[in-house]
Amino acid sequence: MTPSRPLGVARGLLLAALLCAGLAAPVRPSAATPVKLLSPADNAICMACHAKRDLARTTADGRTLSLHVDAADLAASAHKGRMCTDCHDDVREIPHAESIARVNCRRCHYVDKIVGATFAEKSAQYRESVHKAALERGNARAPTCQDCHGAHRVLPPTDPASPINRSEIPATCGRCHLAIYSDYRESVHGRALRQGSPDVPICTDCHGEHNIRAVDDVNSSVNPRGVVRTCSHCHAAEGIMAKYGVPTEQYYTYRESYHGVANQYGSTTVANCASCHTAHDCRPSADPLSSVHVNNLPRTCGKCHRGANPNFAKGKIHVVVSREASPMLYYISSGFKWLTILTMCALVGHIALDLLRRHRSRPTR
Numbered sequence: 001m002t003p004s005r006p007l008g009v010a011r012g013l014l015l016a017a018l019l020c021a022g023l024a025a026p027v028r029p030s031a032a033t034p035v036k037l038l039s040p041a042d043n044a045i046c047m048a049c050h051a052k053r054d055l056a057r058t059t060a061d062g063r064t065l066s067l068h069v070d071a072a073d074l075a076a077s078a079h080k081g082r083m084c085t086d087c088h089d090d091v092r093e094i095p096h097a098e099s100i101a102r103v104n105c106r107r108c109h110y111v112d113k114i115v116g117a118t119f120a121e122k123s124a125q126y127r128e129s130v131h132k133a134a135l136e137r138g139n140a141r142a143p144t145c146q147d148c149h150g151a152h153r154v155l156p157p158t159d160p161a162s163p164i165n166r167s168e169i170p171a172t173c174g175r176c177h178l179a180i181y182s183d184y185r186e187s188v189h190g191r192a193l194r195q196g197s198p199d200v201p202i203c204t205d206c207h208g209e210h211n212i213r214a215v216d217d218v219n220s221s222v223n224p225r226g227v228v229r230t231c232s233h234c235h236a237a238e239g240i241m242a243k244y245g246v247p248t249e250q251y252y253t254y255r256e257s258y259h260g261v262a263n264q265y266g267s268t269t270v271a272n273c274a275s276c277h278t279a280h281d282c283r284p285s286a287d288p289l290s291s292v293h294v295n296n297l298p299r300t301c302g303k304c305h306r307g308a309n310p311n312f313a314k315g316k317i318h319v320v321v322s323r324e325a326s327p328m329l330y331y332i333s334s335g336f337k338w339l340t341i342l343t344m345c346a347l348v349g350h351i352a353l354d355l356l357r358r359h360r361s362r363p364t365r
């Protein structure tokens with residue numbers, strides 16, 4: 001779409017002037033009167049300076065920011081054919097102002113956009129996120145579109161080099177959430193991801209993609225009310241877990257436990273899956289570093305049960321009451337079951353007999 005645009009006179013002259021001047025560094029030409037750009041301007045005007053490899057500036061905190069732009073990046077991206085000024089829309093003359101605003105991707109990617117960008121709903125979801133809220137509160141470290149997607153080399157998620165490719169997402173989030181990323185990498189989930197497993201969760205499977213919410217937001221999938229559902233998408237699914245030899249009854253045994261029942265009725269203080277297994281460092285219980293390894297249970301339970309000693313944590317947590325797995329519990333539990341049934345029968349029988357006696361002994365007229 002680019003090359004067919006007729007050359008504007010001003011643009012032609014400007015380009016010629018730029019090229020003739022040899023663009024000695026520092027590149028800013030001393031032209032007293034800035035030349036207005038046609039809109040959209042030809043990329044060649046910008047590249048006359050920005051193709052230079054050594055074009056750079058020093059940031060306020062003393063770092064060197066390269067201002068070199070590789071045209072190949074843009075050409076390989078989802079935005080190939082776009083003009084520089086489509087995104088840098090505040091550059092309207094050359095030489096341009098020293099400070100240029102951050103690119104607003106939502107200029108094109110917004111809901112109800114009729115032409116152009118696909119997936120407009122992503123912007124709407126981002127608007128609900130903890131990141132957007134943080135940005136609006138003035139936290140400049142919270143991510144906007146380009147922090148996750150990249151600037152000039154925006155690639156679709158199917159491209160293995162994309163920062164939003166499945167295998168890259170943890171590292172993309174991890175640039176800012178460092179400690180969590182390092183836990184995740186060593187967890188059973190993170191290790192399996194590196195080995196190419198398509199079934200383990202990455203950050204966005206548990207947190208959502210654009211509508212990532214704060215943990216204390218009741219609508220968050222990782223809020224204490226949501227965690228059980230989030231983990232059990234997979235951990236209650238026989239089809240997924242069988243592939244890895246991981247049992248699924250933990251979900252059901254949890255639901256029947258004291259913690260599980262209270263959680264279902266809305267308690268946020270009882271233990272959910274992540275309170276015992278951690279959210280980001282899940283490991284099999286046989287791993288000595290696991291929060292549910294037998295040696296670590298007093299500390300894990302002790303977070304909430306003050307003074308929990310090894311005895312407190314003894315016995316299986318996810319109790320499967322079967323004769324083979326735990327005969328003692330099985331017999332006690334069935335003993336109680338039968339005791340309850342027999343007691344109920346005796347009670348009902350007693351009442352029935354009592355009614356019968358009253359009926360019989362009613363005086364007849």
Ligand code: HEC
Nearest residue numbers: 027028029041045046049057067084085088091094098100
């Ligand atoms: C004559 C050379 C020249 C031309 C032509 C030019 N620039 Fe620049 N550009 C510079 C210089 C020099 C800087 C560094 C600004 C500074 O720090 O003083 C810069 C900085 C920038 C920045 C980064 C601002 C920052 O520091 O974060 C952007 C974005 C930019 N230019 C976009 C463009 C676009 C888009 C065009 C084409 C419409 C363009 N430039 C044309 C010389 C040029």
Ligand code: HEC
Nearest residue numbers: 043046050066067069079082083084087101102103146151
């Ligand atoms: C799809 C939108 C888009 C297009 C098209 C685009 N840019 Fe950028 N550009 C960005 C984003 C995003 C950044 C990162 C800084 C920011 O967030 O504003 C950036 C940063 C820059 C910088 C600052 C150096 C850096 O890497 O941070 C320069 C210089 C620049 N662009 C020049 C250009 C030139 C020249 C073109 C045309 C060849 C162009 N841009 C086309 C989105 C775009």
Ligand code: HEC
Nearest residue numbers: 078086087103105107108116117118145146149151154156
């Ligand atoms: C000038 C309008 C415009 C701006 C600004 C813009 N985009 Fe786009 N973007 C588009 C269009 C149009 C497409 C569709 C390209 C296609 O399908 O060929 C697109 C495609 C995309 C895609 C790929 C979606 C797909 O179709 O697979 C992503 C991701 C994306 N843009 C992210 C960004 C990010 C991040 C920024 C900011 C750095 C940005 N866009 C800025 C117009 C824009």
Ligand code: HEC
Nearest residue numbers: 105109118119122123126143144145148156157164204209
């Ligand atoms: C916190 C990181 C993050 C932020 C911020 C973010 N995105 Fe995304 N984006 C992702 C991830 C991850 C995907 C999903 C990749 C996948 O489908 O697996 C994605 C997917 C997309 C897609 C679909 C691409 C495709 O081809 O399927 C578009 C379009 C998009 N984002 C646009 C935006 C826009 C516009 C913004 C800013 C309003 C934005 N994103 C902000 C991480 C982010």
Ligand code: HEC
Nearest residue numbers: 170173174177180181184201202203206215222227274279
């Ligand atoms: C298996 C599901 C799961 C995965 C995968 C996951 N998280 Fe979490 N995340 C949670 C749960 C549950 C919580 C809330 C419980 C807690 O605070 O420990 C949480 C809390 C958080 C928090 C806020 C609490 C804090 O400690 O600051 C951040 C930030 C976070 N996760 C980022 C990430 C990032 C980044 C990744 C990827 C590297 C990731 N998460 C992967 C489930 C997950």
Ligand code: HEC
Nearest residue numbers: 130134139141142143147172173176203207213214215216
């Ligand atoms: C550019 C840095 C950056 C990137 C990239 C980033 N985040 Fe964040 N994130 C932040 C900041 C800063 C906050 C703190 C917001 C605040 O002030 O509450 C935050 C907050 C969060 C929270 C809420 C924590 C809480 O206290 O409840 C979660 C969850 C989260 N991010 C997950 C993610 C995930 C998942 C990704 C990747 C898809 C990601 N983040 C990518 C910077 C980033």
Ligand code: HEC
Nearest residue numbers: 188192199200201230231234244246273274277282283284
């Ligand atoms: C997207 C699916 C998915 C989600 C969501 C998920 N997991 Fe997993 N999890 C797996 C898979 C698959 C494995 C087996 C990985 C392997 O063994 O290589 C696994 C393994 C585990 C293991 C180790 C089991 C063993 O014996 O090896 C624990 C513990 C675990 N997950 C806890 C959790 C917790 C806690 C949550 C929620 C915070 C959660 N998982 C969410 C898919 C998931």
Ligand code: HEC
Nearest residue numbers: 228231235250251254271272273276284285292316317318
């Ligand atoms: C009160 C703490 C606690 C809670 C809550 C909890 N677990 Fe466990 N979980 C354990 C302990 C301890 C073990 C290892 C010993 C055992 O099996 O009893 C374990 C074992 C497992 C295993 C077997 C793999 C292994 O490493 O032995 C899986 C899978 C699992 N839990 C998933 C879950 C899921 C999913 C939830 C939420 C629905 C959950 N757990 C809730 C403490 C807990």
Ligand code: HEC
Nearest residue numbers: 258269270271272275276297300301303304305312313317
């Ligand atoms: C996130 C906090 C938390 C964690 C971690 C936790 N619990 Fe609990 N648990 C509670 C709360 C709250 C109750 C409700 C009764 C109470 O306050 O003592 C409870 C109740 C119980 C009960 C039934 C009531 C009782 O006091 O007899 C048992 C048994 C129990 N927990 C065992 C454990 C074991 C064993 C572990 C470690 C594997 C553990 N819990 C880890 C919060 C937790």
